[in-house]
Amino acid sequence: xxxxxxxxxxxxxxxxxxxxxxxxxxxxxxxxxxxxxxxxxxxxxxxxxxxxxxxxxxxxxxxxxxxxxxxxxxxxxxxxxxxxxxxxxxxxxxxxxxxxxxxxxxxxxxxxxxxxxxxxxxxxxxxxxxxxxxxxxxxxxxxxxxxxxxxxxxxxxxxxxxxxxxxxxxxxxxxxxxxxxxxxxxxxxxxxxxxxxxxxxxxxxxxxxxxxxxxxxxxxxxxxxxxxxxxxxxxxxxxxxxxxxxxxxxxxxxxxxxxxxxxxxxxxxxxxxxxxxxxxxxxxxxxxxxxxxxxxxxxxxxxxxxxxxxxxxxxxxxxxxxxxxxxxxxxxxxxxxxxxxxxxxxxxxxxxxxxxxxxxxxxxxxxxxxxxxxxxxxxxxxxxxxxxxxxxxxxxxxxxxxxxxxxxxxxxxxxxxxxxxxxxxxxxxxxxxxxxxxxxxxxxxxxxxxxxxxxxxxxxxxxxxxxxxxxxxxxxxxxxxxxxxxxxxxxxxxxx
Numbered sequence: 001x002x003x004x005x006x007x008x009x010x011x012x013x014x015x016x017x018x019x020x021x022x023x024x025x026x027x028x029x030x031x032x033x034x035x036x037x038x039x040x041x042x043x044x045x046x047x048x049x050x051x052x053x054x055x056x057x058x059x060x061x062x063x064x065x066x067x068x069x070x071x072x073x074x075x076x077x078x079x080x081x082x083x084x085x086x087x088x089x090x091x092x093x094x095x096x097x098x099x100x101x102x103x104x105x106x107x108x109x110x111x112x113x114x115x116x117x118x119x120x121x122x123x124x125x126x127x128x129x130x131x132x133x134x135x136x137x138x139x140x141x142x143x144x145x146x147x148x149x150x151x152x153x154x155x156x157x158x159x160x161x162x163x164x165x166x167x168x169x170x171x172x173x174x175x176x177x178x179x180x181x182x183x184x185x186x187x188x189x190x191x192x193x194x195x196x197x198x199x200x201x202x203x204x205x206x207x208x209x210x211x212x213x214x215x216x217x218x219x220x221x222x223x224x225x226x227x228x229x230x231x232x233x234x235x236x237x238x239x240x241x242x243x244x245x246x247x248x249x250x251x252x253x254x255x256x257x258x259x260x261x262x263x264x265x266x267x268x269x270x271x272x273x274x275x276x277x278x279x280x281x282x283x284x285x286x287x288x289x290x291x292x293x294x295x296x297x298x299x300x301x302x303x304x305x306x307x308x309x310x311x312x313x314x315x316x317x318x319x320x321x322x323x324x325x326x327x328x329x330x331x332x333x334x335x336x337x338x339x340x341x342x343x344x345x346x347x348x349x350x351x352x353x354x355x356x357x358x359x360x361x362x363x364x365x366x367x368x369x370x371x372x373x374x375x376x377x378x379x380x381x382x383x384x385x386x387x388x389x390x391x392x393x394x395x396x397x398x399x400x401x402x403x404x405x406x407x408x409x410x411x412x413x414x415x416x417x418x419x420x421x422x423x424x425x426x427x428x429x430x431x432x433x434x435x436x437x438x439x440x441x442x443x444x445x446x447x448x449x450x451x452x453x454x455x456x457x458x459x460x461x462x463x464x465x466x467x468x469x470x471x472x473x474x475x476x477x478x479x480x481x482x483x484x485x486x487x488x489x490x491x492x493x494x495x496x
Contacts, residue, residue: 089143107119114131197243197426204236232284233436236428250264250267256334279397282357284310285357294364315349351398397428
């Protein structure tokens with residue numbers, strides 16, 4: 001900045017600013033600390049000051065002292081009462097500031113002719129050198145839940161080569177109004193996604209219960225592979241029920257979240273546990289087929305107790321570790337926040353299970369296509385059908401962990417991405433029921449035979465019923481004739 005220019009600047013308070021942002025603004029307003037004249041402050045309220053080392057207009061950059069990236073760089077009023085959400089947001093801002101100063105140190109001097117505004121950190125975002133008379137723009141930060149990272153924040157460089165100052169405060173000012181402008185369109189999309197999620201889990205529960213009814217009712221379908229299907233379906237039913245309970249009872253109830261009862265954390269624990277069970281039972285499906293086809297070469301019977309241990313027992317380990325770590329290091333209200341790396345305690349084993357399962361299935365396909373082409377042809381076709389269903393499901397169920405970080409910045413593409421992700425995440429039970437049950441050739445054949453048998457029995461009962469009625473009518477007619485005749489004769493006699 002030019003000598004004598006005020007080094008304090010602010011960003012505009014967004015039109016929908018929350019108490020959360022104000023609280024962070026007040027609490028992060030700080031004293032000088034270890035790293036010199038830089039002062040951790042947030043420009044959330046008009047008039048907040050953020051100090052920085054000057055940047056020479058001649059292009060000679062003085063060394064910027066940088067904040068280390070750990071929580072102790074922030075002074076807390078009362079650490080024991082601090083909400084974990086606020087801690088995460090403040091730490092994000094500090095990390096962004098550190099990266100900004102690091103980038104400004106490494107970036108080459110501005111070499112274009114003419115006036116320009118110096119690179120700077122405004123408290124939320126890092127702004128590069130900008131030619132005079134132009135608007136600098138970049139995506140909004142993701143510090144707050146009501147901020148849309150796909151929207152644009154702007155900062156105007158005056159023709160005099162200084163950043164625009166707000167007329168009311170005479171301080172430099174960045175425009176974040178679009179970041180949290182919660183339009184009717186966004187509100188509508190949130191409600192659509194919310195109800196789409198609920199409908200997805202309801203459809204999943206209904207379809208899975210129908211599938212379980214089919215598997216338990218028809219004894220001809222009983223085999224070890226169907227037993228694995230039953231356990232997989234049960235895990236999805238439980239997961240959908242816990243998710244529905246969370247969506248209906250916890251998410252809309254702010255008062256409940258504020259009270260932070262142990263019950264909502266227990267609910268979150270079982271949600272994480274059953275989610276792990278989903279993927280480890282899918283792994284059991286892959287291991288079973290791999291053992292059956294590759295290792296034992298079409299052997300029929302396997303010991304299933306190891307599968308029960310893997311499917312129901314192992315997911316307890318990461319879920320329990322996550323619960324303990326969450327209670328100790330990130331004990332937010334109802335464990336509702338997803339802004340923590342502790343979730344990888346659960347998601348890591350899930351991704352490993354998906355990866356192992358995928359390679360198992362590829363190896364199975366290789367064996368079926370190459371080694372068993374000329375022998376066991378009928379068995380090969382039968383097992384290929386079984387593998388095909390699992391091979392389709394594994395990428396479908398695991399794609400959310402692959403493409404989740406890659407949300408497109410384009411608005412329309414981002415909305416399409418959101419819908420696809422929610423379908424893949426919350427309609428999984430329905431997909432599992434369709435592919436493993438409703439599209440299963442054995443199930444379809446059994447249902448067709450049962451339907452034909454029912455039609456035959458119903459037709460036979462109808463014919464028997466009609467025959468019985470006809471016989472009854474004939475017998476009744478025969479017995480009624482003499483009564484009529486006798487009655488007629490008696491009348492005649494009486495008349496005579």
